[in-house]
Amino acid sequence: MPFKRQWDASCPKTWDQFERDGKTYIIQDLAPEDDEQALEILINYMCADEALCGLSDFRNDEKSLTSIRGFWAECLSQRMSLACYTDVDGKKTLVAMNVCVVDSVHESFPLTPIEGRAWKNVYHAMATLEVKCSPFKHLNLETLLHAYGLFVLREFRGAKLGANLLLAREPLALFHGIKGTSTVFTGPASQKLAAKCGFVTIYEMTLKEIAECGLTYPKTDHVIKLMVKKYGD
Structure with missing residues:
Protein backbone atom coordinates (compact mmCIF):
# COMPACT_ATOMS: atom_id res chain seq x y z
CA MET A 1 0.00 0.00 0.00
CA PRO A 2 1.30 3.50 -0.79
CA PHE A 3 2.12 5.72 2.17
CA LYS A 4 -0.71 7.97 3.37
CA ARG A 5 -0.16 10.59 6.05
CA GLN A 6 -2.79 10.70 8.79
CA TRP A 7 -3.55 14.42 8.88
CA ASP A 8 -5.76 15.22 11.86
CA ALA A 9 -6.41 17.92 14.45
CA SER A 10 -2.89 17.43 15.87
CA CYS A 11 -1.37 18.64 12.59
CA PRO A 12 0.69 20.48 11.57
CA LYS A 13 3.11 18.99 14.09
CA THR A 14 6.12 20.92 15.38
CA TRP A 15 9.47 19.14 15.04
CA ASP A 16 11.83 21.83 16.36
CA GLN A 17 11.70 25.29 17.89
CA PHE A 18 14.61 27.58 18.71
CA GLU A 19 15.77 31.15 19.23
CA ARG A 20 18.48 32.63 17.04
CA ASP A 21 19.63 36.23 16.57
CA GLY A 22 16.66 37.50 18.53
CA LYS A 23 14.13 35.61 16.41
CA THR A 24 11.92 32.65 17.23
CA TYR A 25 11.89 29.90 14.61
CA ILE A 26 9.51 26.95 14.36
CA ILE A 27 10.10 23.92 12.14
CA GLN A 28 6.88 22.06 11.50
CA ASP A 29 4.87 20.33 8.80
CA LEU A 30 4.16 22.72 5.96
CA ALA A 31 0.62 23.96 6.56
CA PRO A 32 -1.78 23.23 3.66
CA GLU A 33 -2.79 26.89 3.46
CA ASP A 34 0.85 27.73 2.67
CA ASP A 35 1.21 25.33 -0.28
CA GLU A 36 0.70 28.01 -2.93
CA GLN A 37 3.21 30.35 -1.29
CA ALA A 38 5.71 27.50 -1.06
CA LEU A 39 5.24 26.68 -4.76
CA GLU A 40 5.76 30.31 -5.74
CA ILE A 41 9.00 30.45 -3.75
CA LEU A 42 10.24 27.22 -5.32
CA ILE A 43 9.38 28.29 -8.87
CA ASN A 44 10.60 31.88 -8.58
CA TYR A 45 13.77 31.32 -6.58
CA MET A 46 14.90 27.71 -6.38
CA CYS A 47 14.61 27.17 -10.13
CA ALA A 48 17.02 30.08 -10.51
CA ASP A 49 19.43 29.30 -7.66
CA GLU A 50 19.82 25.51 -7.76
CA ALA A 51 22.94 24.37 -9.62
CA LEU A 52 21.47 21.90 -12.12
CA CYS A 53 18.46 24.14 -12.80
CA GLY A 54 20.75 27.04 -13.61
CA LEU A 55 22.88 24.95 -15.94
CA SER A 56 19.73 23.69 -17.68
CA ASP A 57 18.35 27.23 -18.25
CA PHE A 58 15.25 26.22 -16.33
CA ARG A 59 13.76 29.70 -15.98
CA ASN A 60 13.41 30.04 -19.76
CA ASP A 61 11.57 26.75 -20.29
CA GLU A 62 7.86 27.25 -19.60
CA LYS A 63 7.00 23.58 -20.15
CA SER A 64 9.56 22.58 -17.53
CA LEU A 65 8.31 25.21 -15.08
CA THR A 66 4.74 23.96 -15.45
CA SER A 67 5.82 20.34 -15.06
CA ILE A 68 7.99 20.84 -11.98
CA ARG A 69 5.25 22.90 -10.35
CA GLY A 70 2.90 19.93 -10.77
CA PHE A 71 5.61 17.60 -9.44
CA TRP A 72 6.20 19.75 -6.36
CA ALA A 73 2.45 20.18 -5.81
CA GLU A 74 2.03 16.40 -5.72
CA CYS A 75 4.95 16.16 -3.29
CA LEU A 76 3.35 18.73 -0.97
CA SER A 77 0.00 16.92 -1.14
CA GLN A 78 1.54 13.99 0.74
CA ARG A 79 1.90 16.40 3.71
CA MET A 80 5.42 15.26 4.62
CA SER A 81 7.26 18.46 3.70
CA LEU A 82 9.00 20.54 6.35
CA ALA A 83 8.69 24.29 6.74
CA CYS A 84 10.53 26.83 8.85
CA TYR A 85 8.55 29.82 10.09
CA THR A 86 9.47 32.89 12.06
CA ASP A 87 7.07 33.51 14.93
CA VAL A 88 6.52 37.14 15.86
CA ASP A 89 3.77 37.69 18.44
CA GLY A 90 2.02 34.56 17.21
CA LYS A 91 2.20 35.52 13.53
CA LYS A 92 4.05 32.91 11.49
CA THR A 93 5.96 33.73 8.29
CA LEU A 94 7.32 31.04 5.97
CA VAL A 95 11.06 31.56 5.45
CA ALA A 96 12.46 28.14 4.47
CA MET A 97 11.30 24.70 3.43
CA ASN A 98 12.35 21.17 2.54
CA VAL A 99 10.15 19.30 0.07
CA CYS A 100 10.00 15.73 1.39
CA VAL A 101 8.10 12.62 0.33
CA VAL A 102 7.85 9.04 1.50
CA ASP A 103 8.97 6.73 -1.28
CA SER A 104 9.28 2.96 -1.35
CA VAL A 105 11.25 0.43 -3.32
CA HIS A 106 7.94 -1.02 -4.55
CA GLU A 107 5.93 2.16 -5.27
CA SER A 108 7.57 5.35 -6.47
CA PHE A 109 6.21 8.77 -5.53
CA PRO A 110 5.33 11.26 -6.93
CA LEU A 111 3.88 10.00 -10.20
CA THR A 112 3.63 13.32 -12.06
CA PRO A 113 5.14 12.96 -15.57
CA ILE A 114 8.50 14.68 -16.08
CA GLU A 115 8.05 17.07 -19.01
CA GLY A 116 10.12 19.82 -20.58
CA ARG A 117 13.70 19.86 -21.81
CA ALA A 118 15.21 21.47 -18.70
CA TRP A 119 13.24 19.46 -16.13
CA LYS A 120 14.08 16.18 -17.88
CA ASN A 121 17.75 17.21 -17.87
CA VAL A 122 17.69 17.95 -14.13
CA TYR A 123 15.54 15.01 -13.05
CA HIS A 124 17.44 12.40 -15.05
CA ALA A 125 20.77 13.67 -13.72
CA MET A 126 19.56 13.01 -10.17
CA ALA A 127 17.92 9.73 -11.11
CA THR A 128 21.13 8.48 -12.74
CA LEU A 129 22.90 8.44 -9.38
CA GLU A 130 20.12 6.36 -7.80
CA VAL A 131 20.25 3.92 -10.70
CA LYS A 132 23.99 3.55 -10.15
CA CYS A 133 23.58 3.07 -6.38
CA LEU A 174 10.85 8.23 12.94
CA PHE A 175 7.37 9.37 13.97
CA HIS A 176 6.11 7.63 10.84
CA GLY A 177 8.29 4.54 11.24
CA ILE A 178 10.75 5.52 8.51
CA LYS A 179 14.38 4.66 9.26
CA GLY A 180 16.32 6.59 6.61
CA THR A 181 16.50 9.53 4.23
CA SER A 182 18.11 10.14 0.85
CA THR A 183 18.87 13.22 -1.26
CA VAL A 184 20.96 14.20 -4.27
CA PHE A 185 22.91 17.30 -3.17
CA THR A 186 24.07 19.28 -6.19
CA GLY A 187 26.29 22.03 -4.77
CA PRO A 188 29.41 22.04 -2.57
CA ALA A 189 27.78 24.15 0.17
CA SER A 190 24.79 21.83 0.53
CA GLN A 191 27.06 18.77 0.40
CA LYS A 192 29.23 20.12 3.24
CA LEU A 193 26.14 21.00 5.26
CA ALA A 194 24.65 17.54 4.77
CA ALA A 195 27.92 15.91 5.88
CA LYS A 196 27.93 18.05 9.04
CA CYS A 197 24.38 16.83 9.70
CA GLY A 198 25.42 13.19 9.52
CA PHE A 199 24.72 12.34 5.88
CA VAL A 200 27.17 10.08 4.08
CA THR A 201 27.95 9.96 0.36
CA ILE A 202 27.12 6.64 -1.29
CA TYR A 203 27.66 7.72 -4.91
CA GLU A 204 28.95 10.74 -6.77
CA MET A 205 29.38 11.80 -10.37
CA THR A 206 30.98 14.74 -12.12
CA LEU A 207 29.02 16.76 -14.64
CA LYS A 208 31.40 15.39 -17.26
CA GLU A 209 30.33 11.85 -16.38
CA ILE A 210 26.66 12.85 -16.40
CA ALA A 211 27.09 14.51 -19.80
CA GLU A 212 28.59 11.28 -21.10
CA CYS A 213 25.30 9.57 -20.13
CA GLY A 214 23.58 11.72 -22.76
CA LEU A 215 22.45 14.70 -20.69
CA THR A 216 23.21 18.34 -21.47
CA TYR A 217 25.83 19.60 -19.04
CA PRO A 218 29.25 21.19 -19.37
CA LYS A 219 32.00 18.60 -19.16
CA THR A 220 33.46 19.84 -15.88
CA ASP A 221 34.59 18.27 -12.62
CA HIS A 222 31.68 19.76 -10.64
CA VAL A 223 30.41 16.90 -8.46
CA ILE A 224 26.87 16.01 -7.42
CA LYS A 225 26.44 13.54 -4.59
CA LEU A 226 23.82 11.01 -3.54
CA MET A 227 23.83 11.17 0.26
CA VAL A 228 21.91 9.19 2.86
CA LYS A 229 21.37 9.05 6.58
CA LYS A 230 20.00 6.11 8.58
CA TYR A 231 17.94 6.64 11.70
CA GLY A 232 17.29 4.63 14.81
CA ASP A 233 20.50 2.55 14.91
Whole structure:
Protein backbone atom coordinates (compact mmCIF):
# COMPACT_ATOMS: atom_id res chain seq x y z
CA MET A 1 0.00 0.00 0.00
CA PRO A 2 1.30 3.50 -0.79
CA PHE A 3 2.12 5.72 2.17
CA LYS A 4 -0.71 7.97 3.37
CA ARG A 5 -0.16 10.59 6.05
CA GLN A 6 -2.79 10.70 8.79
CA TRP A 7 -3.55 14.42 8.88
CA ASP A 8 -5.76 15.22 11.86
CA ALA A 9 -6.41 17.92 14.45
CA SER A 10 -2.89 17.43 15.87
CA CYS A 11 -1.37 18.64 12.59
CA PRO A 12 0.69 20.48 11.57
CA LYS A 13 3.11 18.99 14.09
CA THR A 14 6.12 20.92 15.38
CA TRP A 15 9.47 19.14 15.04
CA ASP A 16 11.83 21.83 16.36
CA GLN A 17 11.70 25.29 17.89
CA PHE A 18 14.61 27.58 18.71
CA GLU A 19 15.77 31.15 19.23
CA ARG A 20 18.48 32.63 17.04
CA ASP A 21 19.63 36.23 16.57
CA GLY A 22 16.66 37.50 18.53
CA LYS A 23 14.13 35.61 16.41
CA THR A 24 11.92 32.65 17.23
CA TYR A 25 11.89 29.90 14.61
CA ILE A 26 9.51 26.95 14.36
CA ILE A 27 10.10 23.92 12.14
CA GLN A 28 6.88 22.06 11.50
CA ASP A 29 4.87 20.33 8.80
CA LEU A 30 4.16 22.72 5.96
CA ALA A 31 0.62 23.96 6.56
CA PRO A 32 -1.78 23.23 3.66
CA GLU A 33 -2.79 26.89 3.46
CA ASP A 34 0.85 27.73 2.67
CA ASP A 35 1.21 25.33 -0.28
CA GLU A 36 0.70 28.01 -2.93
CA GLN A 37 3.21 30.35 -1.29
CA ALA A 38 5.71 27.50 -1.06
CA LEU A 39 5.24 26.68 -4.76
CA GLU A 40 5.76 30.31 -5.74
CA ILE A 41 9.00 30.45 -3.75
CA LEU A 42 10.24 27.22 -5.32
CA ILE A 43 9.38 28.29 -8.87
CA ASN A 44 10.60 31.88 -8.58
CA TYR A 45 13.77 31.32 -6.58
CA MET A 46 14.90 27.71 -6.38
CA CYS A 47 14.61 27.17 -10.13
CA ALA A 48 17.02 30.08 -10.51
CA ASP A 49 19.43 29.30 -7.66
CA GLU A 50 19.82 25.51 -7.76
CA ALA A 51 22.94 24.37 -9.62
CA LEU A 52 21.47 21.90 -12.12
CA CYS A 53 18.46 24.14 -12.80
CA GLY A 54 20.75 27.04 -13.61
CA LEU A 55 22.88 24.95 -15.94
CA SER A 56 19.73 23.69 -17.68
CA ASP A 57 18.35 27.23 -18.25
CA PHE A 58 15.25 26.22 -16.33
CA ARG A 59 13.76 29.70 -15.98
CA ASN A 60 13.41 30.04 -19.76
CA ASP A 61 11.57 26.75 -20.29
CA GLU A 62 7.86 27.25 -19.60
CA LYS A 63 7.00 23.58 -20.15
CA SER A 64 9.56 22.58 -17.53
CA LEU A 65 8.31 25.21 -15.08
CA THR A 66 4.74 23.96 -15.45
CA SER A 67 5.82 20.34 -15.06
CA ILE A 68 7.99 20.84 -11.98
CA ARG A 69 5.25 22.90 -10.35
CA GLY A 70 2.90 19.93 -10.77
CA PHE A 71 5.61 17.60 -9.44
CA TRP A 72 6.20 19.75 -6.36
CA ALA A 73 2.45 20.18 -5.81
CA GLU A 74 2.03 16.40 -5.72
CA CYS A 75 4.95 16.16 -3.29
CA LEU A 76 3.35 18.73 -0.97
CA SER A 77 0.00 16.92 -1.14
CA GLN A 78 1.54 13.99 0.74
CA ARG A 79 1.90 16.40 3.71
CA MET A 80 5.42 15.26 4.62
CA SER A 81 7.26 18.46 3.70
CA LEU A 82 9.00 20.54 6.35
CA ALA A 83 8.69 24.29 6.74
CA CYS A 84 10.53 26.83 8.85
CA TYR A 85 8.55 29.82 10.09
CA THR A 86 9.47 32.89 12.06
CA ASP A 87 7.07 33.51 14.93
CA VAL A 88 6.52 37.14 15.86
CA ASP A 89 3.77 37.69 18.44
CA GLY A 90 2.02 34.56 17.21
CA LYS A 91 2.20 35.52 13.53
CA LYS A 92 4.05 32.91 11.49
CA THR A 93 5.96 33.73 8.29
CA LEU A 94 7.32 31.04 5.97
CA VAL A 95 11.06 31.56 5.45
CA ALA A 96 12.46 28.14 4.47
CA MET A 97 11.30 24.70 3.43
CA ASN A 98 12.35 21.17 2.54
CA VAL A 99 10.15 19.30 0.07
CA CYS A 100 10.00 15.73 1.39
CA VAL A 101 8.10 12.62 0.33
CA VAL A 102 7.85 9.04 1.50
CA ASP A 103 8.97 6.73 -1.28
CA SER A 104 9.28 2.96 -1.35
CA VAL A 105 11.25 0.43 -3.32
CA HIS A 106 7.94 -1.02 -4.55
CA GLU A 107 5.93 2.16 -5.27
CA SER A 108 7.57 5.35 -6.47
CA PHE A 109 6.21 8.77 -5.53
CA PRO A 110 5.33 11.26 -6.93
CA LEU A 111 3.88 10.00 -10.20
CA THR A 112 3.63 13.32 -12.06
CA PRO A 113 5.14 12.96 -15.57
CA ILE A 114 8.50 14.68 -16.08
CA GLU A 115 8.05 17.07 -19.01
CA GLY A 116 10.12 19.82 -20.58
CA ARG A 117 13.70 19.86 -21.81
CA ALA A 118 15.21 21.47 -18.70
CA TRP A 119 13.24 19.46 -16.13
CA LYS A 120 14.08 16.18 -17.88
CA ASN A 121 17.75 17.21 -17.87
CA VAL A 122 17.69 17.95 -14.13
CA TYR A 123 15.54 15.01 -13.05
CA HIS A 124 17.44 12.40 -15.05
CA ALA A 125 20.77 13.67 -13.72
CA MET A 126 19.56 13.01 -10.17
CA ALA A 127 17.92 9.73 -11.11
CA THR A 128 21.13 8.48 -12.74
CA LEU A 129 22.90 8.44 -9.38
CA GLU A 130 20.12 6.36 -7.80
CA VAL A 131 20.25 3.92 -10.70
CA LYS A 132 23.99 3.55 -10.15
CA CYS A 133 23.58 3.07 -6.38
CA SER A 134 20.14 2.41 -4.91
CA PRO A 135 19.73 4.09 -1.50
CA PHE A 136 17.14 1.45 -0.63
CA LYS A 137 19.65 -1.35 -1.17
CA HIS A 138 22.49 0.58 0.46
CA LEU A 139 20.48 1.19 3.65
CA ASN A 140 18.65 -2.15 3.43
CA LEU A 141 15.31 -0.36 3.77
CA GLU A 142 12.10 -0.62 1.76
CA THR A 143 10.89 2.89 2.62
CA LEU A 144 12.77 6.20 2.68
CA LEU A 145 12.12 9.88 3.20
CA HIS A 146 13.25 11.42 -0.09
CA ALA A 147 13.73 15.16 -0.58
CA TYR A 148 13.34 17.22 -3.74
CA GLY A 149 14.42 20.69 -2.77
CA LEU A 150 15.59 22.66 0.25
CA PHE A 151 15.35 26.43 0.06
CA VAL A 152 15.98 29.32 2.47
CA LEU A 153 14.90 32.86 1.59
CA ARG A 154 17.93 35.05 0.95
CA GLU A 155 17.35 37.39 3.89
CA PHE A 156 17.45 34.42 6.29
CA ARG A 157 20.57 32.73 4.93
CA GLY A 158 23.36 32.61 7.47
CA ALA A 159 20.95 31.67 10.26
CA LYS A 160 21.75 27.95 9.72
CA LEU A 161 18.12 27.13 8.97
CA GLY A 162 19.16 24.60 6.34
CA ALA A 163 20.89 22.51 9.01
CA ASN A 164 17.83 22.64 11.25
CA LEU A 165 15.62 21.49 8.39
CA LEU A 166 17.93 18.58 7.57
CA LEU A 167 18.04 17.55 11.23
CA ALA A 168 14.26 17.83 11.55
CA ARG A 169 13.85 15.08 8.98
CA GLU A 170 14.80 12.58 11.69
CA PRO A 171 11.91 13.14 14.14
CA LEU A 172 9.50 13.47 11.20
CA ALA A 173 10.69 10.19 9.70
CA LEU A 174 10.85 8.23 12.94
CA PHE A 175 7.37 9.37 13.97
CA HIS A 176 6.11 7.63 10.84
CA GLY A 177 8.29 4.54 11.24
CA ILE A 178 10.75 5.52 8.51
CA LYS A 179 14.38 4.66 9.26
CA GLY A 180 16.32 6.59 6.61
CA THR A 181 16.50 9.53 4.23
CA SER A 182 18.11 10.14 0.85
CA THR A 183 18.87 13.22 -1.26
CA VAL A 184 20.96 14.20 -4.27
CA PHE A 185 22.91 17.30 -3.17
CA THR A 186 24.07 19.28 -6.19
CA GLY A 187 26.29 22.03 -4.77
CA PRO A 188 29.41 22.04 -2.57
CA ALA A 189 27.78 24.15 0.17
CA SER A 190 24.79 21.83 0.53
CA GLN A 191 27.06 18.77 0.40
CA LYS A 192 29.23 20.12 3.24
CA LEU A 193 26.14 21.00 5.26
CA ALA A 194 24.65 17.54 4.77
CA ALA A 195 27.92 15.91 5.88
CA LYS A 196 27.93 18.05 9.04
CA CYS A 197 24.38 16.83 9.70
CA GLY A 198 25.42 13.19 9.52
CA PHE A 199 24.72 12.34 5.88
CA VAL A 200 27.17 10.08 4.08
CA THR A 201 27.95 9.96 0.36
CA ILE A 202 27.12 6.64 -1.29
CA TYR A 203 27.66 7.72 -4.91
CA GLU A 204 28.95 10.74 -6.77
CA MET A 205 29.38 11.80 -10.37
CA THR A 206 30.98 14.74 -12.12
CA LEU A 207 29.02 16.76 -14.64
CA LYS A 208 31.40 15.39 -17.26
CA GLU A 209 30.33 11.85 -16.38
CA ILE A 210 26.66 12.85 -16.40
CA ALA A 211 27.09 14.51 -19.80
CA GLU A 212 28.59 11.28 -21.10
CA CYS A 213 25.30 9.57 -20.13
CA GLY A 214 23.58 11.72 -22.76
CA LEU A 215 22.45 14.70 -20.69
CA THR A 216 23.21 18.34 -21.47
CA TYR A 217 25.83 19.60 -19.04
CA PRO A 218 29.25 21.19 -19.37
CA LYS A 219 32.00 18.60 -19.16
CA THR A 220 33.46 19.84 -15.88
CA ASP A 221 34.59 18.27 -12.62
CA HIS A 222 31.68 19.76 -10.64
CA VAL A 223 30.41 16.90 -8.46
CA ILE A 224 26.87 16.01 -7.42
CA LYS A 225 26.44 13.54 -4.59
CA LEU A 226 23.82 11.01 -3.54
CA MET A 227 23.83 11.17 0.26
CA VAL A 228 21.91 9.19 2.86
CA LYS A 229 21.37 9.05 6.58
CA LYS A 230 20.00 6.11 8.58
CA TYR A 231 17.94 6.64 11.70
CA GLY A 232 17.29 4.63 14.81
CA ASP A 233 20.50 2.55 14.91
